Amino acid sequence: MNYNKNNAENVKIAYIGGGSRGWAWGLMSDLVSQEDMSGSVYLYDIDCDAAKNNEIIGNKSSLADGAKSRWEYVAAQTVGEALTGADFTVLSILPGTFDEMYSDVHEPEKYGIYQSVGDTAGPGGILRAMRTIPMYVDIAEAIKKYAPDTWVINYTNPMSLCVWTLYRIFPGIKAFGCCHEVFGTQELLADALREMRGTEGVKRSDICINVQGINHFTWINKANYRDIDLFDVYREFVDKFYETGYISDNSDHWINNSFACAHRVKFDLFRRYGNIAAAGDRHLAEFMPGRQYLNSPETVREWKFGLTTVDWRKEDLKKRLDKSAELVSGKQSFEIKNTGEEGVNQMKALLGLSTLVTNVNIPNMGQIPNLPLGAVVETNAVFRHNSLTPVFAGSMDNDIAALTLRHVYNHKTVLDGVLDGDRDKVFTAFLNDPLMTADRDSAKVLFDAMCKNTEKYLKF
Numbered sequence: 001m002n003y004n005k006n007n008a009e010n011v012k013i014a015y016i017g018g019g020s021r022g023w024a025w026g027l028m029s030d031l032v033s034q035e036d037m038s039g040s041v042y043l044y045d046i047d048c049d050a051a052k053n054n055e056i057i058g059n060k061s062s063l064a065d066g067a068k069s070r071w072e073y074v075a076a077q078t079v080g081e082a083l084t085g086a087d088f089t090v091l092s093i094l095p096g097t098f099d100e101m102y103s104d105v106h107e108p109e110k111y112g113i114y115q116s117v118g119d120t121a122g123p124g125g126i127l128r129a130m131r132t133i134p135m136y137v138d139i140a141e142a143i144k145k146y147a148p149d150t151w152v153i154n155y156t157n158p159m160s161l162c163v164w165t166l167y168r169i170f171p172g173i174k175a176f177g178c179c180h181e182v183f184g185t186q187e188l189l190a191d192a193l194r195e196m197r198g199t200e201g202v203k204r205s206d207i208c209i210n211v212q213g214i215n216h217f218t219w220i221n222k223a224n225y226r227d228i229d230l231f232d233v234y235r236e237f238v239d240k241f242y243e244t245g246y247i248s249d250n251s252d253h254w255i256n257n258s259f260a261c262a263h264r265v266k267f268d269l270f271r272r273y274g275n276i277a278a279a280g281d282r283h284l285a286e287f288m289p290g291r292q293y294l295n296s297p298e299t300v301r302e303w304k305f306g307l308t309t310v311d312w313r314k315e316d317l318k319k320r321l322d323k324s325a326e327l328v329s330g331k332q333s334f335e336i337k338n339t340g341e342e343g344v345n346q347m348k349a350l351l352g353l354s355t356l357v358t359n360v361n362i363p364n365m366g367q368i369p370n371l372p373l374g375a376v377v378e379t380n381a382v383f384r385h386n387s388l389t390p391v392f393a394g395s396m397d398n399d400i401a402a403l404t405l406r407h408v409y410n411h412k413t414v415l416d417g418v419l420d421g422d423r424d425k426v427f428t429a430f431l432n433d434p435l436m437t438a439d440r441d442s443a444k445v446l447f448d449a450m451c452k453n454t455e456k457y458l459k460f
Contacts, residue, residue, distance in 0.1 A: 001039070001087055008351045011039030014086035014147065016079070016139060017093035018043025019050025021320040023155055026339040027090065028061040028071070033336060034344060035068040036353055042074050044082035050324075051075040057327045057334060064334040079139075083146035088347050091139065091162070092155040095132040096457045098317065102310040103453035104128055111438040111446055114294045116282035116307050119157040120216045121407065122435040125286070126414055127450045129161045130426060131457040133418040136162050140169035151350055151388075153178055153343050154361075159215035160376040160411055163361050167376075168415065176388060177361030177376070178343055179215055181279040188263060189223060189230050189276075191248050192237035199225070209278070211359045211379050212368055212393045212400075214407060216283035218359070218378045219400055220276040234276060238267045245304045258282075258306030265293055265303055273400050281305040287407060290435040352385030362390060370395040375408045406434065421460035423451070 001010050018024060024043070031037065041058060045051040058073030076082035083089060104124030105115050118124030136156075143150060143166075152175035156162050163177040186204040193199040202225060210222040223230035237246070245262025247253055252260040261281035269277040269284065277284050282305050285293035293303050300307055326332035342358050349356040357380055364377045367390040371377055380391040396404060410429040417425030430447050431440060438446060451458060 006353075007036040007038075008348075008353060009038050011037055011088070011347070011351070012086045013039065013041045013347075014076075014082040014089040014150065015041055015043050016082065016089065016091050017045055017156070018054055018075070018082070019045035019047045020054070020092050021050075021317070021324055023090075023092040024054050025057065026337075026341060027343065028058050028073075028334070029336045030339055030341065030344040031071050032061050032064065032067040032069055033338065034348070037344075037348060037351070038069045038071060039087075040072040040074060042076045042082040042086070044076040044079050048075065048077075053324050053328050057324070060327070060330075061334045061336070064336050066336045079142045080146045083142060083150065086147045086150045088350075089143060089147060089150045089152045090155070090343065091136075091152065093132075093135065095128060095135055095156070096454060098310055098314050100131065100454045100457060101128070101313070103450055105308050105310050107450050107453060108435075108446060111442055112296075113290060113435055113437060113446075114297065114300065114307060115435065116285050116294060116300065116305060117216075118286075118308050120159065120283065121286040122290075122433055123430060123446065123450060125158050126410075126426065126430050126433065127454055129158050129414050130418055130451070131454060132156065132158065132162060133165050133415060134459040136165040137169050137419070140166045140173065143173060144170040148172065150174070151347070152176070153346065155179075155343075157215075159361050161415055164363070164376045164411065164415055167363055167374075168419070174388070175362075176346075176381070177215065177378075178341070178346070179359075179361065179378070180341060181216060181283060182209075182211060182218055182220075182359045182378075183340060184280060185220065185266070185276065185278040187248075188246075188266075189225075189234060191246070192230070192233050193225060193228070195240070195246075196233050196236045197228070209380075210391075210393055211278065212396050213278075213378050213404055214371075214376070214411075215361050215378050216279050217287040217404060217407060218278040219273075219396065220278045221394070221397070223276065231276075234270065238270050242267045242271070254304050254306055258309050258312065260306070262304035265305065268303075273397065275397060275400060282308075286435060287403065288434060290437045294435065346383050349383035350386060350388070356383040357381070357391065358383070360388070360390075362388070365390060367391065367393050368396060370398075370401050371404065372408060372412075375412065406432070418460070423460065 055075040105118035190202040265281035379393040413429040
């Protein structure tokens, strides 16, 4: 890499899961939108053909209308080829297929257990972790061998356990997890300013917040826009839209899009706990006891969000495969779109081109004093040249910490169980999850069935 204070050239990025038809294309778009970075992206994927297609698409991205920099894309034959010399490593993999995800989400429904996402918490999150952790053991070992100084950016869920695994296997790794859920809540606060104060033109980045918690169960205990305390504004906003929910002009309606919501879960949590829950309602609901927001499909509709539709994901994959073929053939041109993600901005700050404060998932070094040290937590952090420093977020309110600790200790039990090859230990966490409303015997039958459904991807 060649570097000066104004630009960085010959930056090497390794992309593990480089056949991605979502995150990878977003990264391509964000990279060519920068005029002060250039270099190469090495794509490694167990699906070699997918990586080859992205090599073609990526190399076309530099020629797209609006491109400001040039990037060379290479489909790597081995993980070592991708990682060696990498300044940054992006991790974005699907642990298994949507068939396994179908089991994660829908098998528990036979026992009256409903999940709105199924990739982080609940029975589905635990089974996904059982598939993912062994893959991340291999990835951590490869990084330690081929690129011990690379900065690792993780996008894969379950986020907390992916990052925790990396540090457990390679304590010296420089890794952090990125998630855009908090960004959506900052945008909601900007909407609240417009609705309640008539303040127009406020961007997400203008909203200053203090972040505490774990991924997908993150909370804001301080928020301001310039000299305005946003808690007063948000309280009025919640009172106005508590019953009806709130849908912005720029978002889809929750009835038509199971990934959307009307924020009623957020509003309810604010009234109950006094802090602003900072994730989508679909994620937040899964961290609470199952009878509260996910008791039944009717309950979910009352709270105005949606259950995961794996069939939709399968259909969407077919569309993205068709799009990939058209991008490769040239029938469709690569279009540059701002993703709103901060991965590239984080890279620029680590290269010394800027300073950035944003939320990340890293081990707790005391930034949240009343959560266990070493557990992966989500707080703000400062990105500077080759430096990532967590911002002291303070202790969480006791009632919120109590909800959070249950999940933190479950994460540790799952991680220990998978690394020890002990399914009984993992079942302990499975039984202890707040969504587990079945009795112990039924839970064991369900656990065994879900393991059998995903046996191909389990290593113990």
